Amino acid sequence: xxxxxxxxxxxxxxxxxxxxxxxxxxxxxxxxxxxxxxxxxxxxxxxxxxxxxxxxxxxxxxxxxxxxxxxxxxxxxxxxxxxxxxxxxxxxxxxxxxxxxxxxxxxxxxxxxxxxxxxxxxxxxxxxxxxxxxxxxxxxxxxxxxxxxxxxxxxxxxxxxxxxxxxxxxxxxxxxxxxxxxxxxxxxxxxxxxxxxxxxxxxxxxxxxxxxxxxxxxxxxxxxxxxxxxxxxxxxxxxxxxxxxxxxxxxxxxxxxxxxxxxxxxxxxxxxxxxxx
Amino acid sequence: xxxxxxxxxxxxxxxxxxxxxxxxxxxxxxxxxxxxxxxxxxxxxxxxxxxxxxxxxxxxxxxxxxxxxxxxxxxxxxxxxxxxxxxxxxxxxxxxxxxxxxxxxxxxxxxxxxxxxxxxxxxxxxxxxxxxxxxxxxxxxxxxxxxxxxxxxxxxxxxxxxxxxxxxxxxxxxxxxxxxxxxxxxxxxxxxxxxxxxxxxxxxxxxxxxxxxxxxx
Ligand SMILES: Nc1ncnc2c1ncn2[C@@H]1O[C@H](COP(=O)(O)OP(=O)(O)OP(=O)(O)O)[C@@H](O)[C@H]1O
Ligand SMILES: [Mg+2]
Numbered sequence: 001x002x003x004x005x006x007x008x009x010x011x012x013x014x015x016x017x018x019x020x021x022x023x024x025x026x027x028x029x030x031x032x033x034x035x036x037x038x039x040x041x042x043x044x045x046x047x048x049x050x051x052x053x054x055x056x057x058x059x060x061x062x063x064x065x066x067x068x069x070x071x072x073x074x075x076x077x078x079x080x081x082x083x084x085x086x087x088x089x090x091x092x093x094x095x096x097x098x099x100x101x102x103x104x105x106x107x108x109x110x111x112x113x114x115x116x117x118x119x120x121x122x123x124x125x126x127x128x129x130x131x132x133x134x135x136x137x138x139x140x141x142x143x144x145x146x147x148x149x150x151x152x153x154x155x156x157x158x159x160x161x162x163x164x165x166x167x168x169x170x171x172x173x174x175x176x177x178x179x180x181x182x183x184x185x186x187x188x189x190x191x192x193x194x195x196x197x198x199x200x201x202x203x204x205x206x207x208x209x210x211x212x213x214x215x216x217x218x219x220x221x222x223x224x225x226x227x228x229x230x231x232x233x234x235x236x237x238x239x240x241x242x243x244x245x246x247x248x249x250x251x252x253x254x255x256x257x258x259x260x261x262x263x264x265x266x267x268x269x270x271x272x273x274x275x276x277x
Numbered sequence: 278x279x280x281x282x283x284x285x286x287x288x289x290x291x292x293x294x295x296x297x298x299x300x301x302x303x304x305x306x307x308x309x310x311x312x313x314x315x316x317x318x319x320x321x322x323x324x325x326x327x328x329x330x331x332x333x334x335x336x337x338x339x340x341x342x343x344x345x346x347x348x349x350x351x352x353x354x355x356x357x358x359x360x361x362x363x364x365x366x367x368x369x370x371x372x373x374x375x376x377x378x379x380x381x382x383x384x385x386x387x388x389x390x391x392x393x394x395x396x397x398x399x400x401x402x403x404x405x406x407x408x409x410x411x412x413x414x415x416x417x418x419x420x421x422x423x424x425x426x427x428x429x430x431x432x433x434x435x436x437x438x439x440x441x442x443x444x445x446x447x448x449x450x451x452x453x454x455x456x457x458x459x460x461x462x463x464x465x466x467x468x469x470x471x472x473x474x475x476x477x478x479x480x481x482x483x484x485x486x487x488x489x490x491x492x493x494x
Pocket of ligand 2: 318319
């Protein structure tokens with residue numbers, strides 16, 4: 001408690017530095033939150049879409065699609081199998097092209113078996129289905145998914161790299177400003193060492209006030225992020241309907257990062273091997 | 278006991294500041310370390326309190342090899358040593374009282390009351406009247422007495438002083454040396470590096486001489 005009060009006093013004594021640290025931490029955390037939520041939401045969008053993949057199986061005219069469907073159902077990891085009767089196929093086509101007055105004879109149309117699978121299992125399941133002799137053709141259109149995946153993963157990479165860089169740069173900035181203060185106090189620190197101060201005793205005030213500043217700055221950053229996502233939701237409404245702000249655990253992890261960032265100043269600020277001078 | 282076992286110290290690559298020094302200092306010895314400028318006196322003292330590490334050899338302080346101690350253990354060893362410098366090394370932004378109490382505050386010992394202990398020792402040295410002043414408001418001799426109070430407040434068994442009278446006039450110097458003599462009489466080991474001819478000639482204890490890093494007993 002006494003240490004805590006001292007570190008508060010320290011923060012007020014160096015209010016300009018404290019303000020700078022708080023600001024840097026708040027901005028860093030806000031950016032981290034935004035990028036983190038982008039990554040998080042992209043991930044869940046991708047997951048959601050990955051269950052929407054459908055394999056279309058065309059069978060030979062002589063076979064009974066129901067029996068084949070039963071066989072496909074037995075394949076591992078298949079989520080759902082639906083028989084689409086020729087009538088339904090005709091209806092589908094009519095619905096798709098309403099202005100063209102096409103009349104289709106049902107007998108011309110093949111029956112289709114629609115298989116829903118997870119994106120990861122496509123290749124294996126395709127192989128299994130093709131082993132069934134009555135199957136004539138298998139089509140699966142994943143090109144849209146591939147491009148979605150490419151897009152999301154490149155966005156993810158960029159977001160990860162940029163947030164890593166920003167975090168690292170704030171750490172450097174905080175370390176250098178801390179180091180400046182430590183260098184100014186160097187005579188005092190060396191006197192304290194001669195009087196028997198341990199390394200921890202000397203660093204403690206920096207670590208404690210760093211954690212407090214991380215707590216304050218991180219809190220501000222996270223509040224801003226909440227405000228921002230609320231605002232976004234109201235602005236864009238339905239579009240970001242499924243947009244998630246983040247789980248409490250994720251927010252807590254980010255908060256932990258903020259306090260780590262605040263305390264990180266003393267890692268580089270106190271260099272070793274300054275004995276021989 | 279403090280013991281040097283063929284200790285050498287080389288700064289950089291060229292110069293032997295100390296060259297195979299063997300030395301034993303027993304409890305309640307009062308040892309003067311003399312020698313010209315650059316002879317290695319400060320180097321010898323700094324090795325004792327672990328400010329620098331020897332290039333060869335070993336320094337034992339109460340049975341512990343100083344050069345092998347972890348930072349933490351070294352900090353605890355320094356609590357048994359009182360160190361006095363030529364330039365006093367007082368904290369300019371703290372009062373005389375706070376300067377003297379500093380080690381006790383740092384040690385964070387729940388049972389020890391820094392202010393009470395500082396008061397006791399400052400009264401002994403007739404410095405209590407200055408307790409609320411800042412070091413720059415005192416004379417050099419008084420400042421050195423404050424720094425000696427700080428060195429003695431934790432009741433160390435060794436007192437180490439590097440040119441403690443280098444910045445003082447003869448009268449103040451004599452006073453400082455009397456303080457050291459007293460400390461030695463009370464059973465402390467006292468090691469003082471000095472140029473001061475008068476103090477050397479008046480010294481009744483042991484005197485060692487350094488010449489270009491070699492010890493001449
Ligand atoms: N940090 C250092 N780096 C390089 N050389 C050093 C260092 N400290 C001391 N020396 C050299 O080591 C030698 C011994 O220095 P030391 O300070 O021990 O001498 P001294 O006897 O205390 O001298 P003085 O009486 O002037 O204080 C000198 O030649 C000095 O130049
Ligand atoms: Mg010297």
